[in-house]
Amino acid sequence: MIIDRLFNEVEKKGNVCVGLDTHLDYIPVNLKEKYQDIDEILFEFNKEIIDKTYDLVPVYKLQIAYYEAYGIKGLLGYKKTIEYLRSIKKITIGDIKRGDISSTAQMYAKAHFEGEFEVDFVTLNPYLGFDSLTPYLKYIESGEKGVFVLLRTSNPGAKDIQYLKVSPKDEYLYYIVGDKLNEIGVKYRGSCGYSSIGAVVGGTHIEEAKEIRNRYKNMFFLIPGYGHQGATGKDVSLYLNKGNGGVINSSRGIITAYKNYKDGDQRFADYARKAVLDMREDIQSERGV
Amino acid sequence: MIIDRLFNEVEKKGNVCVGLDTHLDYIPVNLKEKYQDIDEILFEFNKEIIDKTYDLVPVYKLQIAYYEAYGIKGLLGYKKTIEYLRSIKKITIGDIKRGDISSTAQMYAKAHFEGEFEVDFVTLNPYLGFDSLTPYLKYIESGEKGVFVLLRTSNPGAKDIQYLKVSPKDEYLYYIVGDKLNEIGVKYRGSCGYSSIGAVVGGTHIEEAKEIRNRYKNMFFLIPGYGHQGATGKDVSLYLNKGNGGVINSSRGIITAYKNYKDGDQRFADYARKAVLDMREDIQSERGV
Numbered sequence: 001m002i003i004d005r006l007f008n009e010v011e012k013k014g015n016v017c018v019g020l021d022t023h024l025d026y027i028p029v030n031l032k033e034k035y036q037d038i039d040e041i042l043f044e045f046n047k048e049i050i051d052k053t054y055d056l057v058p059v060y061k062l063q064i065a066y067y068e069a070y071g072i073k074g075l076l077g078y079k080k081t082i083e084y085l086r087s088i089k090k091i092t093i094g095d096i097k098r099g100d101i102s103s104t105a106q107m108y109a110k111a112h113f114e115g116e117f118e119v120d121f122v123t124l125n126p127y128l129g130f131d132s133l134t135p136y137l138k139y140i141e142s143g144e145k146g147v148f149v150l151l152r153t154s155n156p157g158a159k160d161i162q163y164l165k166v167s168p169k170d171e172y173l174y175y176i177v178g179d180k181l182n183e184i185g186v187k188y189r190g191s192c193g194y195s196s197i198g199a200v201v202g203g204t205h206i207e208e209a210k211e212i213r214n215r216y217k218n219m220f221f222l223i224p225g226y227g228h229q230g231a232t233g234k235d236v237s238l239y240l241n242k243g244n245g246g247v248i249n250s251s252r253g254i255i256t257a258y259k260n261y262k263d264g265d266q267r268f269a270d271y272a273r274k275a276v277l278d279m280r281e282d283i284q285s286e287r288g289v
Numbered sequence: 290m291i292i293d294r295l296f297n298e299v300e301k302k303g304n305v306c307v308g309l310d311t312h313l314d315y316i317p318v319n320l321k322e323k324y325q326d327i328d329e330i331l332f333e334f335n336k337e338i339i340d341k342t343y344d345l346v347p348v349y350k351l352q353i354a355y356y357e358a359y360g361i362k363g364l365l366g367y368k369k370t371i372e373y374l375r376s377i378k379k380i381t382i383g384d385i386k387r388g389d390i391s392s393t394a395q396m397y398a399k400a401h402f403e404g405e406f407e408v409d410f411v412t413l414n415p416y417l418g419f420d421s422l423t424p425y426l427k428y429i430e431s432g433e434k435g436v437f438v439l440l441r442t443s444n445p446g447a448k449d450i451q452y453l454k455v456s457p458k459d460e461y462l463y464y465i466v467g468d469k470l471n472e473i474g475v476k477y478r479g480s481c482g483y484s485s486i487g488a489v490v491g492g493t494h495i496e497e498a499k500e501i502r503n504r505y506k507n508m509f510f511l512i513p514g515y516g517h518q519g520a521t522g523k524d525v526s527l528y529l530n531k532g533n534g535g536v537i538n539s540s541r542g543i544i545t546a547y548k549n550y551k552d553g554d555q556r557f558a559d560y561a562r563k564a565v566l567d568m569r570e571d572i573q574s575e576r577g578v
Contacts, residue, residue: 021393065389065396071405072365079361099414100354100386101444101513104310107354116360125388127416127439129446150416155390157418164465167456176453224390 001143002120003220006091007192009058010244014280015236017093017222018053018272019251020046020081021063024070026256028265038070042077045268047084049255052269056276060085061093061222061249062119079116092119093222097150099125099132106135113139121146123200123222126177127161130184133197140188146196151178152212154202154225172208175215182216194220194245201239203231203248209238213245221246226279227253233282243284250279290432291409292509295380296481298347299533303569304525306382306511307342307561308540309335309370310352313359315545317554327359331366334557336373338544341558345565349374350382350511350538351408368405381408382511386439388414388421395424402428410435412489412511415466416450419473422486429477435485440467441501443491443514461497464504471505483509483534490528492520492537498527502534510535515568516542522571532573539568 024032027045035041050060067078085092094117098108112122113136124133124147139145152162152174162174178199185195198220201212221239225231227250236248257275258264264271313321316334324330339349356367374381383406387397401411402425413422413436428434441451441463451463467488474484487509490501510528514520516539525537546564547553553560 023396063389063393063396065387065393065400068400068406069396069404071400072361072368075364076361097389097414098354098386099388099416100352101442101446104352104354107312107352107358111354111357111360115358117357125386125414125416127388127414127450128442128444129449129451131444131446131449153390153417155417155420157390157420160418160420160469161416161462161466162418164453164462165456166462167454167459170456173450173453173455173462177450180449 001188001190001196002091002146003194003196003198004190004192006059006220006247007190007194007244009091010247013056013058015240015243015246015248015283016057016276016280017059017061017247017249018049018057018254018276019061019063019249020049020255021066021251022046022255023066026252028258028268030265038073039076039080042067042070042074043080043084046081048269049272050085050090052273053276054088054090056273056280057090059091059093059247061095063095063251082117082119086118091121093121093123093148094119095123097123097125099128101128102131102134105132109135109139113145121148123148123150125150130180133184140196146198148198148200148222149177149181151181151199151201152205153200154204154229154231158202158205178212178216182219185219189218194218198222200224203236203239204229206235206238209235213239213241217241223248226250233279233286237283237286248283253279290477290479290485291380291435292483292485292487293479293481295348295509295536296479296483296533298380299536302345302347304529304532304535304537304572305346305565305569306348306350306536306538307338307346307543307565308350308352308538309338309544310355310540311335311544312355315541317547317557319554327362328365328369331356331359331363332369332373335370337558338561339374339379341562342565343377343379345562345569346379348380348382348536350384352384352540371406371408375407380410382410382412382437383408384412386412386414388417390417391420391423394421398424398428402434410437412437412439414439419469422473429485435487437487437489437511438466438470440470440488440490441494442489443493443518443520447491447494467501467505467508471508474508478507483507487511489513492525492528493518495524495527498524502528502530506530512537515539522568522575526572526575537572542568
């Protein structure tokens with residue numbers, strides 16, 4: 001199962017998920033001048049970072065919005081990047097946060113689990129209800145694919161909906177979502193103990209970390225919020241379980257790390273590698289490995 | 290403001306929103322054989338339907354999932370269709386249901402309110418909270434753009450999250466979302482009285498229609514669920530206000546109407562027109578116009 005592959009990769013390489021949220025402003029001018037088309041620029045930047053980090057990284061996440069923003073060529077850059085990652089056997093997360101009625105969700109599943117935009121995991125939004133997940137289940141059942149459903153996100157606005165208290169138990173809404181996902185996920189647990197139905201849990205809120213980790217022992221977490229958004233290695237470690245059970249995403253902190261160095265433009269991928277190493281150490285020193 | 294344009298179009302043309310959720314299976318074989326590339330097939334099918342219906346229709350909605358499913362070429366078909374609609378001054382809704390943290394939402398706004406995928410309205414998902422709407426506001430403020438945020442959807446799973454009862458008032462969650470949208474929307478009301486921040490309200494649940502319509506008098510509704518999903522002209526009319534204040538989407542019921550006729554393959558666009566006329570009458574007879 002894909003979740004076992006991810007678990008094993010984390011065992012070997014640690015918890016750093018590199019977020020390739022590639023804004024054109026993040027790319028050194030000299031690289032931008034070398035290529036004519038946006039798809040090439042995006043892809044070549046991503047490829048250099050991948051080539052310098054793949055031995056340290058269990059999984060790469062692409063935020064599709066950054067590619068959509070550049071239109072057809074942008075999405076071509078997305079496609080090329082995920083194809084490259086898959087060709088070198090790296091695990092990929094398409095951060096698409098789609099959520100729609102089931103006939104439409106079926107088309108999204110086709111888009112991102114087959115064909116040109118095929119990735120190993122996608123992120124999903126639960127607002128439309130659990131029938132919106134159904135079209136993804138056959139792919140998960142095949143063992144090849146997995147999902148991370150939004151539980152509690154890393155942004156301040158997470159409070160607006162996800163933290164509403166639901167009667168009669170007066171529990172946070174995200175627990176209603178989590179409990180249901182946990183229940184659906186039982187059927188899709190790998191030999192590692194985790195389910196291929198995982199959850200997105202922002203690392204920026206630490207108060208409830210222990211409760212969430214305990215409540216969902218078999219759920220693998222995709223944890224955003226490290227670095228730029230404020231979560232530390234100590235914060236995010238609270239969501240791990242013996243150093244596994246989660247991957248921690250960082251994007252800007254890694255792919256724009258080079259901007260802090262004089263020779264950064266020439267060596268952006270080296271500085272991305274350094275940022276991954278630093279982050280890995282920051283997390284590992286806290287998880288007690 | 291864009292909402293005034295939509296209001297005026299509804300006054301003139303009625304409430305039918307044609308959903309161009311164009312699955313390849315929906316397209317007659319003879320048309321598919323005429324063109325080589327998927328983008329051309331999707332676009333030519335859409336164009337024929339648009340050309341036969343534009344005088345009856347205030348707004349067209351494209352469900353982007355159907356195009357994403359066909360990869361780069363599919364999205365090229367999406368792009369060509371919205372470009373064509375805009376070139377003939379028709380109002381367009383990109384049914385994208387995106388929702389993300391604000392830095393990412395900014396990229397989605399750029400993707401769908403500027404550049405190659407530019408539309409007049411997009412649909413948005415509120416699960417991440419109201420800061421996820423912020424990046425869209427500058428476009429709305431300009432008067433050029435509007436949004437429809439998911440309030441209560443048309444699928445059975447709507448019950449799972451949207452109908453949770455929130456303490457302390459024990460109110461449905463979708464009212465929490467709606468009240469907040471209503472509040473944000475005040476600033477963006479057009480001379481027609483409606484706000485450019487509208488809501489998606491499924492026509493399939495009729496029990497609360499009156500309450501929703503009364504509670505959100507200045508909110509324009511995008512109403513899915515007609516036809517294939519079960520809502521009737523009578524049902525959806527409950528969400529209108531003197532025949533305006535909402536558009537009712539139908540996709541399969543219109544674009545695959547031709548399948549019921551012997552000569553349908555040759556005249557699919559004529560039958561789409563007939564379906565729009567029938568639907569318009571079904572709604573109008575109920576709204577008492």
